[in-house]
Amino acid sequence: MDAYQLSLAEAAEKIRTKELSPVELTESVLARADAVEDKITAFATRTPGLARKAAVQAEAEIAGGAYRGPLHGIPVGIKDLYETAGIPTTSSSAVRADYVPERDSAVVEKLTAAGMVLVGKTHTHEFAYGAETPTTRNPWDLERIPGGSSGGSGAAVAAGECLVGMGSDTGGSIRIPASICGTVGLKPTYGRVSRRGVASLSWSLDHVGPLTRTVRDTALVMNAIAGYDRDDPATVDVAVPDFTGGLEDGVAGLTIGIPVDYFTERVDPEVSAAVATAVGVLTGQGAVVREVNVPMPDHVLPTEWGLMLPEASAYHQSMLREKADLYTPSVRLYLEVGEYVLATDYIKALRARTLLQQAWRDLFEGIDVLIAPTLSAPAVSAENPAVTWPDGTTEAATDAYVRFSAPANVTGLPSLSVPCGFTEGGLPIGMQIMGRPFDEPTLLRVGQAYESATDWTSRRPAL
Amino acid sequence: MSEPLSRPLSPQDLASATRFARLNLPGDRAALVRETLESVYGLLDRLDTLELGENPPATAFDARWE
Numbered sequence: 001m002d003a004y005q006l007s008l009a010e011a012a013e014k015i016r017t018k019e020l021s022p023v024e025l026t027e028s029v030l031a032r033a034d035a036v037e038d039k040i041t042a043f044a045t046r047t048p049g050l051a052r053k054a055a056v057q058a059e060a061e062i063a064g065g066a067y068r069g070p071l072h073g074i075p076v077g078i079k080d081l082y083e084t085a086g087i088p089t090t091s092s093s094a095v096r097a098d099y100v101p102e103r104d105s106a107v108v109e110k111l112t113a114a115g116m117v118l119v120g121k122t123h124t125h126e127f128a129y130g131a132e133t134p135t136t137r138n139p140w141d142l143e144r145i146p147g148g149s150s151g152g153s154g155a156a157v158a159a160g161e162c163l164v165g166m167g168s169d170t171g172g173s174i175r176i177p178a179s180i181c182g183t184v185g186l187k188p189t190y191g192r193v194s195r196r197g198v199a200s201l202s203w204s205l206d207h208v209g210p211l212t213r214t215v216r217d218t219a220l221v222m223n224a225i226a227g228y229d230r231d232d233p234a235t236v237d238v239a240v241p242d243f244t245g246g247l248e249d250g251v252a253g254l255t256i257g258i259p260v261d262y263f264t265e266r267v268d269p270e271v272s273a274a275v276a277t278a279v280g281v282l283t284g285q286g287a288v289v290r291e292v293n294v295p296m297p298d299h300v301l302p303t304e305w306g307l308m309l310p311e312a313s314a315y316h317q318s319m320l321r322e323k324a325d326l327y328t329p330s331v332r333l334y335l336e337v338g339e340y341v342l343a344t345d346y347i348k349a350l351r352a353r354t355l356l357q358q359a360w361r362d363l364f365e366g367i368d369v370l371i372a373p374t375l376s377a378p379a380v381s382a383e384n385p386a387v388t389w390p391d392g393t394t395e396a397a398t399d400a401y402v403r404f405s406a407p408a409n410v411t412g413l414p415s416l417s418v419p420c421g422f423t424e425g426g427l428p429i430g431m432q433i434m435g436r437p438f439d440e441p442t443l444l445r446v447g448q449a450y451e452s453a454t455d456w457t458s459r460r461p462a463l
Numbered sequence: 464m465s466e467p468l469s470r471p472l473s474p475q476d477l478a479s480a481t482r483f484a485r486l487n488l489p490g491d492r493a494a495l496v497r498e499t500l501e502s503v504y505g506l507l508d509r510l511d512t513l514e515l516g517e518n519p520p521a522t523a524f525d526a527r528w529e
Binding site for chain 2: 204233298299301302303305306309320321324333336337339340341345347348349350351352353354355357
């Protein structure tokens with residue numbers, strides 16, 4: 001096995017025991033990117049020179065006994081929304097083509113302090129406003145989208161161009177590419193990880209988190225990035241656990257809520273079947289299932305869009321007036337439309353969110369986690385990014401995907417997407433494990449139990 | 464986001480709103496924006512079915528300095 005194929009945890013162990021050097025690992029990853037990047041275009045900017053320098057430094061530190069921990073010397077791709085000092089940060093937009101920040105975002109500061117090796121900035125759907133990432137292709141089928149908005153990170157991790165990709169998630173943008181690129185992806189609880197220095201789509205709904213090959217890898221990244229930050233007014237000053245602590249505790253005795261509505265409507269039957277089979281794996285290990293109804297199903301998307309549209313237009317207010325022609329058509333349209341949402345409609349959505357929060361709290365009485373398909377469908381065609389349902393109706397990819405991912409954004413609840421199978425056509429399928437606020441360790445525990453019992457994460461796309 | 468028209472907009476309505484928003488909307492974009500906006504209003508108006516009562520918005524301000 002080439003080094004670029006290792007999980008973070010596997011690579012970290014080899015680095016710790018000096019079986020593998022950060023330089024060897026970084027060279028393997030850079031060579032892999034050289035070989036596949038022209039097919040995938042996962043990166044907006046690659047930084048091989050900086051990566052080699054950081055890898056040499058990590059190697060010297062470790063040789064000198066200054067091992068920083070499991071992220072030391074591990075190659076990472078950072079979504080191009082995250083500010084990186086001295087490195088272009090374009091949000092994959094012509095509007096910000098020349099933007100070079102002077103300071104790292106909070107998460108990048110933490111990952112750098114942990115010794116990670118930045119190999120480049122991964123593509124996002126422009127300004128994170130969409131679920132397609134049209135710049136980039138899915139490693140499992142080059143005619144299909146990688147999802148988005150963190151599509152570059154999903155594609156890069158799946159293809160072996162980095163071991164970790166950082167993403168952001170406002171309506172599903174970590175979990176969507178994770179699901180359809182066949183990686184793990186965690187949207188942490190709202191307020192768990194600082195967003196300082198990450199371009200905003202919607203302050204009320206934005207989250208940042210990792211995409212990785214395995215559940216343990218996600219836990220390791222969370223250990224480095226979680227925590228209160230006064231510079232992000234949404235972060236919450238709560239204790240930060242060791243996210244790897246309970247990974248091997250198993251699911252015996254846990255109660256899994258299984259929705260009998262919302263997540264069962266307009267969903268690809270191959271997706272439903274894969275998730276049902278996955279739940280069976282968990283009950284086989286002693287978990288208990290309880291059927292639940294999803295509360296306020298008609299109010300999820302109005303709340304999501306009622307918050308996102310005007311907040312995004314407020315963020316972009318000056319840029320839309322100065323550089324409208326530089327936006328891609330769909331993003332420009334969303335930003336223009338958001339200009340006309342009344343303040344009272346926006347506040348109504350904020351009040352509806354309070355009700356949704358209470359209703360989901362009630363939903364979690366008697367269950368530990370809720371498991372549902374991450375998305376209603378696998379990766380769609382890049383040429384025609386839409387889903388056609390059996391009744392003949394079509395649904396734009398972003399709408400079809402966000403339907404299932406948005407509940408976790410509106411409620412702020414943590415949601416972990418893990419690979420749970422493939423379609424007959426060879427496309428990855430993901431299931432999301434949602435949990436109580438700040439209960440990421442239970443999600444990771446369930447995800448680890450499932451992953452340990454299956455071998456989906458060992459599959460690699462044939463590129 | 465295909466929704467029934469709960470707040471139909473005439474071209475003149477949109478022109479007025481555009482002026483109040485101090486937005487420059489080229490004429491060839493008005494029809495698309497108007498059609499999409501009507502659909503968005505239809506989506507947002509689903510929230511009218513909620514009894515919001517005394518429920519506050521899901522926002523808070525932290526007055527601490529540190």
